[in-house]
Amino acid sequence: MRTRILIGLLFLTAAFAPLATNQIPLGIDEVFTSETNDDPREPTKMNKLSGTRTVNNAGGRAPCPTIQTDAGMTGDAGNDSNTSRPLGQNPTTSKTGCMDATDDADFYSFSYTSGKDIDVELVVPAGADFDLYLWDGVSQYPYNAYSEFADPLEKVTSIGSSISGVAGTYYLRLQVWTGDGTYTLRTWTNNSPPAPDLLTTAITSPSRGNASDVVDIAYTIENIGNDNSSNFNVTFILSEDETYDWSDTLLSHIENHTNLGENTSLNNTATITIPSTLANGSYHWLVWPDAYGTITEKNESNNMMASPVKMTVGESCEDFHPSGQDDASSGQDAAANWSDVTTATGDNYTGMISGCMDGNDGNDNYRFDVPINHDLKVVLTSQGDDRGYIDLLSSNGSFVDFDYSWNTSTKSATTSGGDYDGDGGIFYVNISHSEGAGNYTLDVWTNYSAPAPNLFVEDVSGPLTSNPGDSITIDFDISNDGKVDLSNSTLVSAWLSVSTDWSEYDHEIGNTTISSVVVNGTTNGQINGLVPQDIIEGNYSIIVIVDGDEMIDEVNDDDNTGNALEQVLIGSIPSGCSSQNDALSGGDAGNDANSAYDLGTDASVEVIGCLDKNSDASDFYKVTMSSGMDISAILIVAPSSDFDLDLNNAQGQMLVQSWGAGSNDEDVASDDGAGGVFYLEVSAWSDAGEYRLIINDANDQVTPVFTCGQQMDLGLNGDASDASSSPTALGDNPMQIGMGCLDGNDVADAYGFSLTEQQNIEITFSQDGESNFMVALYEGNNFIESWDNTTALVEWETLGTEREGTDLSYRVVIGANGGVGYYNLSITTTDAAAPDYVADVVNCPIDLISGEEGYFGWEFSNINGVSQGPVSFSISLLDENSQVIAVLYNSSAILDSSNAEMESGSSSYGFPEAMESGSYSCQLEVDQEMLIVEDNESNNIIIGNSFNITNYWDLWANDIDQDGYNTTDTGDGIVDACPESFGESTGDGYGCPDIDADGWSNANDIMPLDASQWVDSDGDGYGDNSNGTDGDQCPDVAGVYNGEGGQGCPLAGAVDTDGDGVLDEMDDCPETPAEDEVDVKGCTIVDNSGNNGNGGTDPGNQGGDEPDEVTNEPDNGDDPIEEEDDAALGDNVLGLSEDETLQYGMLGGAILVVLMLLILILRGRGEDDDELAINQAFNTGLMNGDPYGGVAARTPEAMAYEQQLIASGYDAATARAYADHYFNNQ
8 A cells, every 4th residue: 555655646746846946046146236226326307397499409410529528527517407517606607518419408507695696698509509598496487587599699697587686596408409519608697786676556546437538547656676766657558357468458648757766655646538449348457667668677577556446437237227236136236256155046946037247246146956867057148248258166166167158148058968967956157247237137947857878989099000991990988977877879980080170071981889888987999990992191080989870868969079199191191292183184273263173063072182382282163153052162171281272253352261270171152142153262371182172052042963073982983883783892801981972873883792701791871861862782682671761870780690600792782762962881891700609408317326327418509600619518416506516527519600500419427325315406508617708608508407316325224234125114014024134025024035035034934945835834844835846735734745635634544552652653662651751663762871872861872862773672592693703703803813903993093183183173163164164065955956955855754754743742843853863864
């Protein structure tokens, strides 16, 4: 055993030895050399200063030496403030340094004491452009302390800045814009010269006034500087706010003042006439001493002040409400701040309130309490002007919505469609205005808001480069910040646009659908798009739109688009127009009205042309419109360019101009309905490239004849086939997306394609709602389905249908059906569907006993998609709680739905003998480790029928010998008579051994090896079954073999005269006295203790065990020969001589010794060996047909004598013993 264990351990060690690592630990020297060189003591560097020009166009000659000597010190001056080169305190010096392409910035530091200023000059090398900045050390440039465009001499000074005379440490930054070379940096530190510092400290102005009125403005001017001022003047400005800009009114009135001493002030009142042209409104008075900067001051930025009270010019609320304001019928002015509103105007309020505002009442605030799942909408209508504005605020004052639009007296705001949609709660409405005075009304609605999702697009990404006709992948995220989950499918489309704004003229390259997005959740998606073959090359924005068809009721439909951060370059950016074919004219469209390309009368067409800013800066097109019609045109500019569009009349006068800077859509239109001749001028403001010009009727009064013009159906360089029988071939597994057109001359477009390799197809079709196209789909020559113009969006796919993954040919036929217009068609191949493995059937074993073999079977199939390789499956054993407790079988198979393969089989499992009794079932599970992505993962398991397992030892607990008879009574009254021995007896007891299977146990069977006899009721040795072996013809009476009436019957007339129990015919002493004890011969037994060897019981038996044959016979002496013989025997034993007798005696003694030793050895085997030997002898006799195991067969005389003894009163055992002893020994 130990040897086997050691051998097993050696095998295990050999198996795991390859897993041991062979890595050697690093030595000390290697540890040190592998460490990082990062030095934690190195100071953290600041970012480069904000606000500087950052483009570095340093020249390529890099004249700076490898080891620089900036400011006369070895090394570079440093590229940030932390590594700046010091110039010392109060420096006045001249230093040189160098900057180039690899060293584009130098920093210097200095300090000066209180009352000092510094002047700095930077002498820039010839041909270079360096910049100079004075920095205060906290990422701020003091006022005017930088110089960028004064090359070759840049200057800065601290004088007049916030750091003038302020002690501290400051920095100079020198920055390369272009060029390189050696510079000179000069500094001068001077005492700050004494200077005045004028500022306005108080203004008193009227609250009311009208145009042309004369008003008094009182003001105070102080000089807080350290020197007297020279003469100065004061300028007056009327401003709607507290700062001055170009829109304010600069008055011609000026007040002149003589010098103002340091730390002194003056008070003055100016009488000023309000300009007659001043519009009604509310104005601050701006008082500005030395507004034109004629005096050098310590600080030039603090001179001006605005009056604290605005002056109302024109009417005010007092004019409209002489008795006082009554905003919202409150009897007073509404609160100026939302936080001051304490009472709600209404709860769940719908109605109208009114109020008034003027120059001194710039804000009115109202509060509304809105129930949950309701929205608030307010509309402000200003009377008399458009200067009212509206803000909608939440309970904490944050913005919910606002409307500051111009040129309309109506403004609106709502909680609907935003972050507060349906939330309810407290909201505030702030009404403000910019000028004037007047009444207003506020209409308020509180409406129920059904909870809805709100989808928006995030994280759009795609390739950076592609080519016409390429397939590209667009990734995106769709998020939902609405109130409920998205539960319906919605369309997601991807577009290419020459700008960041989507328009209907952009290129749709693909679409997909999403089915669900939970609240505050995100779904990732991907669109496999196709770049149109005929797209104009250049840079395009990738735009993804969700729910573009607005089929989903959302909180907000205005946030459904998302753009990729980077544009994609399709093809290459053209550097010019290599060949001109404007509007398919074969040449240039013309550069003026006289050479314009004529597009005909009532044209409705899209044309493509090319412009080059350098060589062909304009194209002219002539369009004639019938009377009563207007013209409209939209220009889709070339990617990466800026083109403009003008509409001119027949005389060359400009009617409409569209010059959107960088816009991709320029549009113009006439609006008088006069018709006539028009000229469209497309001009290049910058760059070069191809453009699209779309010309349509802008007035629906007259519909011109529609023509497709130059056709490029699906980008295939021409019109698609009109014949359904010979469609335009799209090839195998197509990826084709594009636009097509039908008109009066082109009434059908047909496309054909095939699917191979178990691929699938998605077909999407959309048309103008006013067209009337019919779409029909065929598989080969078999019609599948059709759609008309009532279906705005057609979507069809093979995935999930009976055609899924089948290699078939299809045709798509689009018929005009009397309509004209454009359509969008997408035919895109999708991958084969994922497989769907279904567990169909599992047959569990039937009831069994532990330790037995159980048989089971299974069946599963793939009902969808293409197999992805072998799929594993298993049959498991489940307990009554459906828990897996054992795997009965596992394997794998390859299935393919295209040929409807099914896996089925059967096997068996040896259930351990230790299995507990109980109810069990089995389950079939396919792809149990979920290694294969499936179309449906929920149908991979099936549980079969239940069955019972009985534990082997539980079964035989009350029948330990397993013979079918219980050890204890279980109610049927049957108990095993031999509980520890297997048996099948039923006659004399249940469950005992019955070798001859006659129902009687071996122990009580008179013939245990003979099935025809089992009982001998009268004990005469003949079985009760008269027809069996030795059958007793008289079973109830003991008899003999030749008895009267047959075998087993008594003899006729049996006589025992002396009554000694021995029949006369067998009695040798027929007259034995009645009181004598007789032997089997009927003779008296004489006790002769001195002459017999059995203790005197049997005088004639010298052996001591059996009676002598002759007893008490007298010797009559009549035999002399016998006496002579006896004498001879006495002298010579056996007739041998004495020598012979001695020799044979010695031999016999030796034999006797050997026999005795054998006896001792044999007896030493013990009782078990004796019993075994006896049993072997007995069994040998049985097998040889000897029913008595080697003992001589009983003679009929012995059996007859036995019956006679029994009849005489002997018990059966004694009778048999006597009979056998007497007759068998004979």
